[in-house]
Amino acid sequence: MLQVGVNGYGTIGKRVADAVRAQPDMTIAGVTKTSPDFAAEGARTAGYPLYACDEESVDEFHAAGLAVDGTVGDMVDASDVVVDATPGGVGAEYRPLYEARDTPAVFQGAEAPDVAETSFNARANFDDARDADYVRVVSCNTTGLSRLLAPLAETYGIEKVRTTLVRRGGDPTQSDRGPINDILPDPVEVPSHHGPDVQTIFPDLSIDTLGLTVPATLMHLHSVNVTLESTPDSRDVCDLLDAESRLFVVPERSGIGSCGQLREYARDAGRPRGDVWENCVWGESITVEERDFYCFQAIHQEADVVPENVDALRAMFDMADAEESVARTNAALGLERDGDARPDPRVAADD
Amino acid sequence: MLQVGVNGYGTIGKRVADAVRAQPDMTIAGVTKTSPDFAAEGARTAGYPLYACDEESVDEFHAAGLAVDGTVGDMVDASDVVVDATPGGVGAEYRPLYEARDTPAVFQGAEAPDVAETSFNARANFDDARDADYVRVVSCNTTGLSRLLAPLAETYGIEKVRTTLVRRGGDPTQSDRGPINDILPDPVEVPSHHGPDVQTIFPDLSIDTLGLTVPATLMHLHSVNVTLESTPDSRDVCDLLDAESRLFVVPERSGIGSCGQLREYARDAGRPRGDVWENCVWGESITVEERDFYCFQAIHQEADVVPENVDALRAMFDMADAEESVARTNAALGLERDGDARPDPRVAADD
Numbered sequence: 218m219l220q221v222g223v224n225g226y227g228t229i230g231k232r233v234a235d236a237v238r239a240q241p242d243m244t245i246a247g248v249t250k251t252s253p254d255f256a257a258e259g260a261r262t263a264g265y266p267l268y269a270c271d272e273e274s275v276d277e278f279h280a281a282g283l284a285v286d287g288t289v290g291d292m293v294d295a296s297d298v299v300v301d302a303t304p305g306g307v308g309a310e311y312r313p314l315y316e317a318r319d320t321p322a323v324f325q326g327a328e329a330p331d332v333a334e335t336s337f338n339a340r341a342n343f344d345d346a347r348d349a350d351y352v353r354v355v356s357c358n359t360t361g362l363s364r365l366l367a368p369l370a371e372t373y374g375i376e377k378v379r380t381t382l383v384r385r386g387g388d389p390t391q392s393d394r395g396p397i398n399d400i401l402p403d404p405v406e407v408p409s410h411h412g413p414d415v416q417t418i419f420p421d422l423s424i425d426t427l428g429l430t431v432p433a434t435l436m437h438l439h440s441v442n443v444t445l446e447s448t449p450d451s452r453d454v455c456d457l458l459d460a461e462s463r464l465f466v467v468p469e470r471s472g473i474g475s476c477g478q479l480r481e482y483a484r485d486a487g488r489p490r491g492d493v494w495e496n497c498v499w500g501e502s503i504t505v506e507e508r509d510f511y512c513f514q515a516i517h518q519e520a521d522v523v524p525e526n527v528d529a530l531r532a533m534f535d536m537a538d539a540e541e542s543v544a545r546t547n548a549a550l551g552l553e554r555d556g557d558a559r560p561d562p563r564v565a566a567d568d
Numbered sequence: 569m570l571q572v573g574v575n576g577y578g579t580i581g582k583r584v585a586d587a588v589r590a591q592p593d594m595t596i597a598g599v600t601k602t603s604p605d606f607a608a609e610g611a612r613t614a615g616y617p618l619y620a621c622d623e624e625s626v627d628e629f630h631a632a633g634l635a636v637d638g639t640v641g642d643m644v645d646a647s648d649v650v651v652d653a654t655p656g657g658v659g660a661e662y663r664p665l666y667e668a669r670d671t672p673a674v675f676q677g678a679e680a681p682d683v684a685e686t687s688f689n690a691r692a693n694f695d696d697a698r699d700a701d702y703v704r705v706v707s708c709n710t711t712g713l714s715r716l717l718a719p720l721a722e723t724y725g726i727e728k729v730r731t732t733l734v735r736r737g738g739d740p741t742q743s744d745r746g747p748i749n750d751i752l753p754d755p756v757e758v759p760s761h762h763g764p765d766v767q768t769i770f771p772d773l774s775i776d777t778l779g780l781t782v783p784a785t786l787m788h789l790h791s792v793n794v795t796l797e798s799t800p801d802s803r804d805v806c807d808l809l810d811a812e813s814r815l816f817v818v819p820e821r822s823g824i825g826s827c828g829q830l831r832e833y834a835r836d837a838g839r840p841r842g843d844v845w846e847n848c849v850w851g852e853s854i855t856v857e858e859r860d861f862y863c864f865q866a867i868h869q870e871a872d873v874v875p876e877n878v879d880a881l882r883a884m885f886d887m888a889d890a891e892e893s894v895a896r897t898n899a900a901l902g903l904e905r906d907g908d909a910r911p912d913p914r915v916a917a918d919d
Contacts, residue, residue, distance in 0.1 A: 377860075379730060379793050379860070381732040381734075381791040383732075383734060383751055383780060383782065385751075396784075396826065396828075398783065398784050398785055398786065398828070399784055399786060399826045399827050399828045400734055400736075400782060400784050400786075400787070400788075400789040400826070400827050400866075401825055401826045401827075402789070402825070402850055402853060402864040405825060405850050405852045405853050405864065406852050406853065406855075407853050407855040407862040407863070407864075408855075408857075408862075425793075425857055425860060425862065427791045427853075427862060427864070429734060429789060429791065429864065431734065431751060431782040431783065431784065432749065432782065432783045432784060433749050433750055433751050433782065433783060434749055435749065435750060435751075436751070437751075438751040438753070438780060440732040440778045440780065440791070442730050442776075442793075474752060474753065474756060475747065475750045475751070475752045476750050476751050476752075477747075477749070477750045499753055499756050501756045501757050502753060502756050502757065502758050502778075504757070504758040504759075506759075506776055509728075509730070509776060511758040511759075511776065511778060512758070513753040513756065513758075513778070513780070515751075
């Protein structure tokens with residue numbers, strides 16, 4: 218049983234902790250929090266060993282009536298591996314602490330790629346993380362693009378990718394962020410950092426990305442163009458994508474036309490926190506014009522990297538190959554086609 | 569002096585009326601309203617002859633204390649030409665009335681292309697409207713794309729255009745529209761109608777467009793990719809675009825990073841209603857990677873077609889050639905580089 222510590226029990230950390238605990242071959246050794254807020258209470262309620270980020274904050278936890286089992290160093294000592302889910306840039310500051318304790322770690326995509334030996338996406342480059350000590354799970358947007366591009370590249374070949382990422386302004390908890398009633402080129406420069414980040418997974422890929430930010434908190438939405446090296450039929454591409462376990466091809470008959478409806482669908486299905494772990498690709502948008510593939514896909518920024526963190530752990534400890542790890546993760550989360558309530562889009566395609 | 573009637577004194581109609589009145593060679597014969605609301609009061613205050621849309625509503629205007637000079641038929645009789653700014657689809661219903669009175673008309677882009685003999689953009693196909701009786705000024709988004717594509721096509725050649733249009737949910741007055749906190753593929757199908765609409769101006773152009781809608785009311789924002797037939801330097805493309813009178817290349821030193829800031833800039837400059845008649849192309853976004861041109865441009869949906877309506881009138885009555893008409897319109901509106909407060913982006917480019 219792999220003992221996993223989660224440093225930073227925030228938006229990603231708490232979701233990864235729950236996903237790890239759901240697996241048959243790993244468990245949570247502890248989680249850290251910087252302050253005794255509602256998330257810290259939630260960690261206690263969930264039964265996770267709780268650690269303060271440093272000695273100074275231990276008293277703060279005790280004053281709030283929350284017992285802690287020590288500080289982050291103690292948690293690392295109790296762990297076989299750490300999932301670092303601290304804010305972007307903070308993970309790199311923690312790496313020396315992990316190294317000093319000879320403990321491998323998984324970092325998140327907001328860290329620079331050089332924080333780790335390799336960047337990781339379960340569908341695209343699982344084996345690159347095998348036996349690595351430090352692995353970076355790429356960001357939500359890069360994860361979403363990697364899952365979509367891997368089958369396209371393998372089956373049809375990719376000449377060039379051009380994608381516009383319509384980014385949510387912040388998560389629902391981030392009330393201090395904007396924009397309100399505005400649309401911002403973000404960044405104004407072309408390409409955005411997303412293209413180079415995808416190249417950490419597909420080093421030889423030609424990709425240009427543009428980013429902009431809008432007043433929404435639910436999901437990102439990608440407008441994707443891929444110039445293929447062949448000219449498949451749109452229906453065949455739809456079937457190809459639908460066969461991917463972490464791509465949900467949204468069927469026309471579902472009546473789902475927005476991110477809000479996707480999230481409601483996940484809540485109706487009983488998903489924890491209403492999370493959408495899969496890319497959501499609108500079936501009607503899957504179009505091939507000559508060699509140009511187009512689609513819209515929505516990416517739940519709080520959720521899609523969660524199963525990837527689990528798979529990264531298995532790769533690092535050589536606990537399974539890619540196919541087996543993904544199947545095990547999906548089964549434990551209830552992410553399989555047969556294990557959840559989502560309809561089969563190919564039925565709609567035949568209507 | 570060309571006598572111009574405006575049928576539909578709404579968002580576009582009132583702006584076109586003011587722009588026509590500002591010209592030295594045309595004037596307003598009258599405007600129509602369906603009800604005696606604040607816009608009707610505004611028309612009276614502006615001194616425009618006011619006409620009711622039909623006999624039934626005349627009493628409603630009188631009851632509201634607003635004198636009217638007759639109904640829409642009377643206004644058409646008093647006009648050499650009508651600018652139809654009624655809601656999309658209504659213009660086609662009015663065309664028989666204009667024809668019965670042997671009166672030419674300009675329609676707006678929400679009408680189907682076959683409402684008119686030709687679709688129109690002053691920069692791209694002015695001469696197609698010369699001596700035509702019925703002309704359709706293309707929509708705000710199609711106008712914005714046409715202005716950008718014309719110089720690129722002429723100077724570098726265009727192999728293919730791929731553009732994602734991030735559409736505002738509604739105008740500031742349209743409180744009944746959405747979305748709130750969401751991002752919608754709109755339409756879900758690819759391509760959106762915008763590509764075919766651009767082809768009413770550039771019949772041989774290869775263009776795919778994708779549309780989506782977000783919670784914003786200020787401007788549309790386009791993420792543009794154009795695969796050129798040559799490989800110009802980004803700086804040269806910036807200079808080319810900046811030389812266009814209805815393209816505002818937003819300089820980096822302006823600190824303008826959002827649609828809200830663009831609109832504030834126009835208000836600061838004293839523009840009527842804070843209108844932005846030009847495409848706003850972010851200079852920093854103008855990028856050429858091999859043969860792929862990229863940029864972000866913002867389009868003020870209430871304003872950019874206004875000078876185009878004025879030019880369409882001149883084309884139909886052979887009052888000027890394209891260059892002279894655009895110069896005359898721009899001068900009357902204060903849209904020239906030297907006539908307004910906007911900085912020269914090339915200064916910034918040399919910084």
